[in-house]
Amino acid sequence: MSTTGQVIKCRAAVAWEHGQPLVIEDVEVAPPKAHEVRIRNVATGVCHTDWEYMYGTGEGMKPRPFPLVLGHEAAGVVESVGPGVTIFSPGDQVIPLFLPQCGECERCLSPKTNQCRKNWANTQMGVLADGTSRISCRGQQVYQFLGVSSFSQYTVVPDTSLAKIRSDAPLDKVCLLGCGVSTGYGAALKTGKRVHRCGFHSCDSHTVRLQVEKDASCAVFGLGCVGLAAVMGCRAAGARRIIGVDVNPDKFAKAAALGATECVNPADHGKPIQEVLAEMTDGGVDYALECVGSPAVMSAALESTVDAWGTCVIAGWTEREAMKVKVEQILLGRTLKGTYFGGWKSVQDVPRLVDDYMNHKLKLDEFITHNLPLDQINVAFDLLNSGKSIRTVITL
């Protein structure tokens, strides 16, 4: 029986309040409104950002309203589309996106950025274009984390926050391209794109990529999903030295398998890690990629780059904290940059990343250490927080 136009009752993991375990609930998911798409989530990864929002100190992330359904690293199938939706049809395989690409705004037309702002203020606060969410539980509105909510069997997203992907892609693998792997991989390969003055906004041939270059030396801080994907990106760029840095040595074997040439545990040294790295590389690395989300590690990463041309890329997520930068550290020539979703233009680039996986250019299976059903979602959080997992993929 068709569910089009009907409210769908399904299961979701609801976060009722900060710091408390998620609760599996029956929820109601309303039909899509204009320019919205209702999708059946098939698989979702559990990202550190979900954990941070739920269990972090509150320093890291801006407050957003509860109750909400977390999850933003998913893949699924279109169930139905709202009025005005032209490029999606029921049955399409898709990846929902926490970063939209409307294709029309000034930022979408510029090669300098992937920061489309379509529906941004609303989705950041957990609602869609009309100011409400499509999910409810026990008669109460449930907010959609980053506008997505993949810890639910069904959700509704704007049609500019959805990438159509090939029909033969395994959804329980490519879900990782919805956040963690794309972010880290792009931090190495995409982030440093700089634009020549050319007058044509969309002219790609007049851009210079400041990606990690062939033979560069790199240090990747934090070897979770994002950091390991950064290691994979450094290797794809042809870096000569890729130094993995993590306080958990259990991560080193996987880092080596993905391309790290050596690994360092800051706890093994009696001096700051930036000094250790400077000694190992005769003055500092060309690129440092921060994939932890800690301001102290961000400062260490910047200081571990070579003073004359080193580039530090911040992928770790914190919204309210500040990092320390002594002016001298950038005065001599270092560059400090951030990356959001790896710099990818989400709607156009995610399907290409799926192709790269299908063509064996990019790895995903290696990142999946656990598979669990939705009712074990709190176990997935424990595995992530205790450092035992890279990614748990939840089957919905």
Ligand code: NAD
């Ligand atoms: P994760 O928890 O799987 O990995 C973090 C790693 O950092 C762990 O291996 C941990 O042992 C290590 N670590 C902790 N303290 C350290 C220290 N002092 N020095 C070195 N290593 C240390 O997390 P993840 O899912 O890979 O996410 C990493 C970060 O990226 C988080 O802050 C997350 O919020 C952020 N993130 C950002 C974006 C973006 O668009 N920029 C997207 C996704 C995730």
Ligand code: ZN
């Ligand atoms: Zn994420």
Ligand code: ZN
């Ligand atoms: Zn846009």
